[in-house]
Amino acid sequence: MGISTIPIMNAILSHLQHSPGSYHVPGHKMGRGLDGALGAWLSQAGRLDLTEIPGLDDLHAPEGAIREAQSLAADAFGAEETYFLVNGSTAGNLAMILTAVRPGEKILVPRNLHKSVLNGLVLAKAQPVFYHPEVHEEYGIASGVAVETVREIVQSHREAKALLIVSPTYHGICSDLKKIAEIVHEAGMMLLVDEAHGAHFAFHESLPETAMESGADMAVQSTHKTLGALTQASMLHVRGPQVDRARLRKRLQLVQSTSPSYLLLASLDVARHQMQTEGHAMMSQAIEAVKKGAGRLATSPHLNLLDENNTPGNFRVDPLKWTIGVTGLHKTGSQVYEHLHLQNRLTLELSDPQNVLAVFTYTDGDRQVDRLVKALQALEPAAKEAREHEVLLPKMLYTALEAKLLPHEAFEMDTERVPLQGAAGCCAGEMVIPYPPGIPLIVPGEVWTEELISHVQTLRDAGVRFQGVEDSRMQEVRVLPQQQKGV
Ligand SMILES: Cc1ncc(COP(=O)(O)O)c(C=O)c1O
Numbered sequence: 001m002g003i004s005t006i007p008i009m010n011a012i013l014s015h016l017q018h019s020p021g022s023y024h025v026p027g028h029k030m031g032r033g034l035d036g037a038l039g040a041w042l043s044q045a046g047r048l049d050l051t052e053i054p055g056l057d058d059l060h061a062p063e064g065a066i067r068e069a070q071s072l073a074a075d076a077f078g079a080e081e082t083y084f085l086v087n088g089s090t091a092g093n094l095a096m097i098l099t100a101v102r103p104g105e106k107i108l109v110p111r112n113l114h115k116s117v118l119n120g121l122v123l124a125k126a127q128p129v130f131y132h133p134e135v136h137e138e139y140g141i142a143s144g145v146a147v148e149t150v151r152e153i154v155q156s157h158r159e160a161k162a163l164l165i166v167s168p169t170y171h172g173i174c175s176d177l178k179k180i181a182e183i184v185h186e187a188g189m190m191l192l193v194d195e196a197h198g199a200h201f202a203f204h205e206s207l208p209e210t211a212m213e214s215g216a217d218m219a220v221q222s223t224h225k226t227l228g229a230l231t232q233a234s235m236l237h238v239r240g241p242q243v244d245r246a247r248l249r250k251r252l253q254l255v256q257s258t259s260p261s262y263l264l265l266a267s268l269d270v271a272r273h274q275m276q277t278e279g280h281a282m283m284s285q286a287i288e289a290v291k292k293g294a295g296r297l298a299t300s301p302h303l304n305l306l307d308e309n310n311t312p313g314n315f316r317v318d319p320l321k322w323t324i325g326v327t328g329l330h331k332t333g334s335q336v337y338e339h340l341h342l343q344n345r346l347t348l349e350l351s352d353p354q355n356v357l358a359v360f361t362y363t364d365g366d367r368q369v370d371r372l373v374k375a376l377q378a379l380e381p382a383a384k385e386a387r388e389h390e391v392l393l394p395k396m397l398y399t400a401l402e403a404k405l406l407p408h409e410a411f412e413m414d415t416e417r418v419p420l421q422g423a424a425g426c427c428a429g430e431m432v433i434p435y436p437p438g439i440p441l442i443v444p445g446e447v448w449t450e451e452l453i454s455h456v457q458t459l460r461d462a463g464v465r466f467q468g469v470e471d472s473r474m475q476e477v478r479v480l481p482q483q484q485k486g487v
Helices: 007-016 036-042 065-077 088-100 115-124 147-156 177-186 245-255 262-297 333-343 366-377 380-385 407-412 450-461
Strands: 081-085 106-110 127-131 162-166 190-194 218-221 234-238 321-325 355-359 416-419 433-435 465-467 476-480
Touching: 007 065, 007 262, 065 081, 065 234, 065 262, 081 088, 081 245, 088 115, 088 162, 088 190, 088 218, 088 234, 088 245, 106 115, 115 407, 127 147, 147 162, 147 177, 162 177, 177 190, 234 245, 262 321, 262 366, 333 355, 333 366, 450 465
Parallel strands: 106 127, 106 162, 162 190, 190 218
Antiparallel strands: 081 234, 218 234, 321 355, 416 476, 433 465
């Protein structure tokens, strides 16, 4: 079984070779019944949209093509075992947490968690102990986690079963996972890494080290985010003696469909194959092009590109992510995002009050970099004229809040809507996640403070969008009525 094999893709193609008649699901019967424009676009791809028929193996009990493809992926990504995910890193985070902790057990969790991690805590009925990443003051975003922070939280909660960390962050900032793994393992805990944004790290030496290389026990990667897999297609990598594999497999069955899409599975197989055969060369040209582009942006006085040199702490930064501070243009990130989208037809990954984020991947090169650099630099002359206009730029607030209930306890409670300005002292009944950066400011069971209310009002008035909440205009929030037990 060499790296040039693509077992799932080959199994599908071999099935198609024999002009098979389909008397099985899915209902569109290999694309034939797909309607309208979707049918036209997917006419060929629909033929690949198969299911667990003879020769195509079974994701939940793999013995053939899927087993082979997962094993090849484990080799490619430096894992002992790799599991394919058809429900994104979301499913991987749920499965990691459900494997690592039993109800009531403690897990150390960063405040810049993705909402799938919070949902994992609810499902596992776990007791989270939150720790905080550093804040990159200049950009107002979550940065890496200091090794000292990990040491302290581990020492204060020796009974915790695992520490979960997000590395890289959405903005590409990486913590020192090697040192963190040592500390966590010395305390007998597992290290779980939400590496959703770092699937490409294994394929070039100038990219940060992977979680697996650094000694993590489990790491989840959204292969679809930075490599060539279809949206949702992701992987969970495992190594070391601490992870109970049988327990993990049971949990994966809990969070994954019994009808996994073969398009997604094949795309994972193909993405791995592409990286192993051509990945290094493709990454080299992309990194080189992006580096040259970064050099050009550095000459722009109104644009401020985040990199390792202007990031305090011992953190690596993914060179393929551009977090560009735009306050020098006297515009908000959202205004720049919208301008680029509408005027230049360039759609970036996200914006926040101060920044925009552009994601480059192995398939980008000089042309793509040049288009963005030119569009950004074209905004500069207007910035000079607009100098007297100041933009309201609230920084993100990441403070520890009192928690009266655990997330799963709060999740089970009745809630009521109250005006945001009257919520002080109430337990949150919903997550409040300014998007971007998608980091919850408060989670169910925590107590609203006046400081947080005023911060949320400022963000709201600056045009930041919120997820997790029922009233996305953030006039009202859901809280737990105080007459309920424990509230
Ligand atoms: C840090 C982080 N973890 C997990 C996820 C979930 O990944 P997926 O969309 O593959 O389910 C995301 C998605 O944006 C994320 O940013």
